[in-house]
Amino acid sequence: DGGITQSPKYLFRKEGQNVTLSCEQNLNHDAMYWYRQDPGQGLRLIYYSQIVNDFQKGDIAEGYSVSREKKESFPLTVTSAQKNPTAFYLCASSIAASGGRTDTQYFGPGTRLTVL
Amino acid sequence: GENVEQHPSTLSVQEGDSAVIKCTYSDSASNYFPWYKQELGKRPQLIIDIRSNVGEKKDQRIAVTLNKTAKHFSLHITETQPEDSAVYFCAATPYSGGGADGLTFGKGTHLIIQP
Numbered sequence: 001d002g003g004i005t006q007s008p009k010y011l012f013r014k015e016g017q018n019v020t021l022s023c024e025q026n027l028n029h030d031a032m033y034w035y036r037q038d039p040g041q042g043l044r045l046i047y048y049s050q051i052v053n054d055f056q057k058g059d060i061a062e063g064y065s066v067s068r069e070k071k072e073s074f075p076l077t078v079t080s081a082q083k084n085p086t087a088f089y090l091c092a093s094s095i096a097a098s099g100g101r102t103d104t105q106y107f108g109p110g111t112r113l114t115v116l
Numbered sequence: 117g118e119n120v121e122q123h124p125s126t127l128s129v130q131e132g133d134s135a136v137i138k139c140t141y142s143d144s145a146s147n148y149f150p151w152y153k154q155e156l157g158k159r160p161q162l163i164i165d166i167r168s169n170v171g172e173k174k175d176q177r178i179a180v181t182l183n184k185t186a187k188h189f190s191l192h193i194t195e196t197q198p199e200d201s202a203v204y205f206c207a208a209t210p211y212s213g214g215g216a217d218g219l220t221f222g223k224g225t226h227l228i229i230q231p
Binding site for chain 2: 033035040041042043044045048058059090104105106107108109110
Protein backbone atom coordinates (compact mmCIF):
# COMPACT_ATOMS: atom_id res chain seq x y z
CA ASP A 1 0.00 0.00 0.00
CA GLY A 2 3.04 2.28 -0.04
CA GLY A 3 2.26 2.87 -3.74
CA ILE A 4 -0.91 4.84 -2.98
CA THR A 5 -0.53 8.51 -2.15
CA GLN A 6 -3.08 11.07 -1.08
CA SER A 7 -2.65 14.79 -0.82
CA PRO A 8 -2.91 16.96 1.09
CA LYS A 9 -2.73 15.26 4.49
CA TYR A 10 -4.82 18.03 6.09
CA LEU A 11 -7.25 20.33 4.29
CA PHE A 12 -9.33 23.21 5.56
CA ARG A 13 -12.26 24.56 3.64
CA LYS A 14 -14.72 27.37 4.14
CA GLU A 15 -18.39 26.60 3.85
CA GLY A 16 -19.68 26.97 0.30
CA GLN A 17 -16.36 26.09 -1.35
CA ASN A 18 -15.60 23.08 -3.49
CA VAL A 19 -12.38 21.21 -2.76
CA THR A 20 -10.57 18.41 -4.60
CA LEU A 21 -8.69 15.58 -2.89
CA SER A 22 -5.93 13.84 -4.79
CA CYS A 23 -5.34 10.08 -4.99
CA GLU A 24 -2.53 8.54 -7.06
CA GLN A 25 -1.29 4.95 -7.30
CA ASN A 26 1.69 3.40 -9.06
CA LEU A 27 0.67 -0.23 -8.44
CA ASN A 28 -0.89 -0.68 -11.90
CA HIS A 29 -4.21 -1.41 -10.20
CA ASP A 30 -7.35 -1.22 -12.31
CA ALA A 31 -9.85 -0.44 -9.56
CA MET A 32 -9.90 2.57 -7.26
CA TYR A 33 -12.22 3.60 -4.43
CA TRP A 34 -13.10 6.49 -2.16
CA TYR A 35 -14.31 5.99 1.41
CA ARG A 36 -15.32 8.40 4.13
CA GLN A 37 -14.63 7.72 7.83
CA ASP A 38 -16.29 9.61 10.68
CA PRO A 39 -15.17 9.35 14.34
CA GLY A 40 -16.22 6.05 15.88
CA GLN A 41 -17.61 4.83 12.57
CA GLY A 42 -16.64 2.35 9.95
CA LEU A 43 -15.71 3.33 6.42
CA ARG A 44 -18.49 4.19 3.97
CA LEU A 45 -18.13 3.92 0.20
CA ILE A 46 -18.50 7.16 -1.78
CA TYR A 47 -17.51 6.23 -5.34
CA TYR A 48 -15.54 3.50 -7.06
CA SER A 49 -14.05 2.96 -10.50
CA GLN A 50 -13.29 -0.39 -12.07
CA ILE A 51 -11.62 0.95 -15.23
CA VAL A 52 -10.55 4.24 -16.77
CA ASN A 53 -13.38 6.55 -17.85
CA ASP A 54 -15.93 4.62 -15.80
CA PHE A 55 -17.11 4.97 -12.19
CA GLN A 56 -20.10 4.04 -10.02
CA LYS A 57 -21.80 5.66 -7.04
CA GLY A 58 -21.36 4.08 -3.66
CA ASP A 59 -23.62 4.34 -0.63
CA ILE A 60 -23.07 8.05 0.08
CA ALA A 61 -22.31 9.72 -3.29
CA GLU A 62 -24.51 12.79 -2.81
CA GLY A 63 -22.45 16.00 -2.70
CA TYR A 64 -19.35 14.35 -4.19
CA SER A 65 -17.99 13.95 -7.73
CA VAL A 66 -15.09 12.00 -9.25
CA SER A 67 -13.25 11.51 -12.51
CA ARG A 68 -11.05 8.70 -13.82
CA GLU A 69 -9.17 10.02 -16.82
CA LYS A 70 -5.99 8.08 -16.05
CA LYS A 71 -5.45 4.65 -14.56
CA GLU A 72 -3.16 6.09 -11.88
CA SER A 73 -5.42 8.88 -10.67
CA PHE A 74 -8.88 9.11 -9.07
CA PRO A 75 -9.53 12.62 -7.67
CA LEU A 76 -12.52 13.30 -5.43
CA THR A 77 -14.29 16.68 -5.37
CA VAL A 78 -16.27 17.58 -2.29
CA THR A 79 -18.87 20.09 -3.43
CA SER A 80 -20.75 22.72 -1.49
CA ALA A 81 -23.80 20.45 -1.76
CA GLN A 82 -22.22 18.03 0.76
CA LYS A 83 -23.88 19.10 4.00
CA ASN A 84 -21.42 17.65 6.49
CA PRO A 85 -18.06 17.20 4.75
CA THR A 86 -15.76 17.22 7.79
CA ALA A 87 -14.30 13.69 7.87
CA PHE A 88 -11.27 11.50 7.16
CA TYR A 89 -11.19 10.53 3.47
CA LEU A 90 -9.46 7.33 2.39
CA CYS A 91 -8.61 6.24 -1.12
CA ALA A 92 -7.98 2.59 -1.96
CA SER A 93 -7.04 0.51 -4.98
CA SER A 94 -7.11 -3.13 -6.03
CA ILE A 95 -5.88 -5.14 -8.98
CA ALA A 96 -9.48 -5.82 -10.09
CA ALA A 97 -11.81 -8.72 -9.75
CA SER A 98 -10.97 -11.55 -12.04
CA GLY A 99 -11.84 -15.18 -12.33
CA GLY A 100 -14.83 -14.76 -10.09
CA ARG A 101 -12.91 -13.38 -7.12
CA THR A 102 -12.59 -9.98 -5.48
CA ASP A 103 -9.06 -8.72 -4.93
CA THR A 104 -7.56 -7.10 -1.85
CA GLN A 105 -8.00 -3.36 -1.40
CA TYR A 106 -5.00 -1.35 -0.23
CA PHE A 107 -5.48 2.05 1.36
CA GLY A 108 -3.70 5.36 1.03
CA PRO A 109 -2.72 7.43 4.11
CA GLY A 110 -5.89 9.56 4.01
CA THR A 111 -6.82 13.25 3.90
CA ARG A 112 -8.40 14.89 6.92
CA LEU A 113 -10.87 17.54 5.72
CA THR A 114 -12.18 20.18 8.09
CA VAL A 115 -14.86 22.69 7.15
CA LEU A 116 -14.51 25.96 9.03
CA GLY B 117 -27.49 -3.63 -0.25
CA GLU B 118 -25.15 -5.30 2.17
CA ASN B 119 -25.26 -4.54 5.90
CA VAL B 120 -22.48 -5.59 8.28
CA GLU B 121 -22.89 -5.63 12.06
CA GLN B 122 -19.80 -5.89 14.29
CA HIS B 123 -19.53 -6.73 18.02
CA PRO B 124 -18.32 -5.76 20.51
CA SER B 125 -17.57 -2.07 19.98
CA THR B 126 -14.89 -2.21 22.69
CA LEU B 127 -12.96 -5.26 23.91
CA SER B 128 -10.45 -5.22 26.75
CA VAL B 129 -8.32 -8.33 27.37
CA GLN B 130 -5.25 -9.17 29.44
CA GLU B 131 -1.98 -9.48 27.60
CA GLY B 132 -1.49 -13.10 26.60
CA ASP B 133 -5.21 -13.89 26.50
CA SER B 134 -7.28 -14.43 23.35
CA ALA B 135 -9.61 -11.92 21.69
CA VAL B 136 -12.62 -12.68 19.51
CA ILE B 137 -14.49 -10.16 17.35
CA LYS B 138 -17.70 -11.17 15.58
CA CYS B 139 -19.46 -9.85 12.46
CA THR B 140 -22.70 -10.71 10.72
CA TYR B 141 -23.68 -9.82 7.16
CA SER B 142 -27.00 -9.66 5.36
CA ASP B 143 -26.32 -10.32 1.67
CA SER B 144 -26.02 -14.04 0.93
CA ALA B 145 -24.18 -13.12 -2.29
CA SER B 146 -21.20 -11.78 -0.32
CA ASN B 147 -18.16 -13.94 -0.91
CA TYR B 148 -15.13 -11.96 0.30
CA PHE B 149 -14.54 -11.01 3.94
CA PRO B 150 -11.42 -9.00 4.87
CA TRP B 151 -10.33 -7.78 8.28
CA TYR B 152 -8.44 -4.50 8.69
CA LYS B 153 -6.46 -3.09 11.60
CA GLN B 154 -6.32 0.68 12.03
CA GLU B 155 -4.09 2.52 14.46
CA LEU B 156 -5.00 6.04 15.52
CA GLY B 157 -4.73 8.48 12.60
CA LYS B 158 -3.36 5.84 10.24
CA ARG B 159 -4.65 3.98 7.22
CA PRO B 160 -6.43 0.62 7.60
CA GLN B 161 -4.07 -2.31 7.05
CA LEU B 162 -5.29 -5.71 5.87
CA ILE B 163 -4.46 -8.41 8.43
CA ILE B 164 -6.33 -11.39 7.05
CA ASP B 165 -9.15 -12.20 4.65
CA ILE B 166 -11.31 -15.19 3.80
CA ARG B 167 -13.34 -16.18 0.77
CA SER B 168 -16.61 -18.05 0.82
CA ASN B 169 -15.16 -21.31 -0.45
CA VAL B 170 -13.31 -21.94 2.85
CA GLY B 171 -14.47 -22.07 6.46
CA GLU B 172 -11.28 -21.08 8.29
CA LYS B 173 -7.95 -19.44 7.62
CA LYS B 174 -4.96 -18.96 9.92
CA ASP B 175 -1.90 -16.74 9.86
CA GLN B 176 0.32 -17.19 12.93
CA ARG B 177 -1.64 -15.74 15.90
CA ILE B 178 -4.59 -14.61 13.78
CA ALA B 179 -7.43 -16.72 12.44
CA VAL B 180 -10.76 -16.04 10.76
CA THR B 181 -13.75 -18.37 10.64
CA LEU B 182 -16.73 -18.13 8.30
CA ASN B 183 -20.19 -19.65 8.68
CA LYS B 184 -22.04 -19.03 5.42
CA THR B 185 -25.27 -20.63 6.61
CA ALA B 186 -25.53 -18.33 9.60
CA LYS B 187 -23.93 -15.43 7.68
CA HIS B 188 -21.35 -14.61 10.29
CA PHE B 189 -17.57 -14.52 10.48
CA SER B 190 -15.17 -13.98 13.35
CA LEU B 191 -11.61 -12.81 13.99
CA HIS B 192 -9.56 -14.69 16.59
CA ILE B 193 -6.31 -13.31 18.00
CA THR B 194 -4.36 -15.58 20.33
CA GLU B 195 -1.54 -14.69 22.75
CA THR B 196 -2.39 -10.99 22.51
CA GLN B 197 0.42 -8.45 22.72
CA PRO B 198 0.43 -4.68 23.43
CA GLU B 199 0.96 -3.94 19.73
CA ASP B 200 -2.38 -5.62 18.99
CA SER B 201 -4.13 -2.61 20.55
CA ALA B 202 -5.99 -0.86 17.69
CA VAL B 203 -9.39 -0.60 16.02
CA TYR B 204 -10.35 -3.65 13.96
CA PHE B 205 -12.86 -3.53 11.10
CA CYS B 206 -14.59 -6.38 9.34
CA ALA B 207 -15.99 -5.96 5.83
CA ALA B 208 -17.90 -7.89 3.22
CA THR B 209 -18.55 -7.64 -0.49
CA PRO B 210 -20.27 -9.68 -3.17
CA TYR B 211 -18.64 -10.33 -6.51
CA SER B 212 -21.05 -8.94 -9.07
CA GLY B 213 -19.23 -10.26 -12.10
CA GLY B 214 -18.58 -6.78 -13.46
CA GLY B 215 -15.34 -6.07 -11.64
CA ALA B 216 -14.22 -4.92 -8.20
CA ASP B 217 -17.04 -3.68 -5.99
CA GLY B 218 -16.67 -1.57 -2.90
CA LEU B 219 -16.53 -3.01 0.61
CA THR B 220 -19.24 -2.64 3.25
CA PHE B 221 -17.60 -2.19 6.65
CA GLY B 222 -18.68 -2.85 10.22
CA LYS B 223 -18.38 0.04 12.68
CA GLY B 224 -15.22 -1.28 14.27
CA THR B 225 -13.99 -2.82 17.52
CA HIS B 226 -11.55 -0.96 19.74
CA LEU B 227 -9.28 -3.69 21.13
CA ILE B 228 -7.40 -2.76 24.30
CA ILE B 229 -4.63 -5.02 25.56
CA GLN B 230 -4.12 -4.60 29.31
CA PRO B 231 -0.55 -5.20 30.57
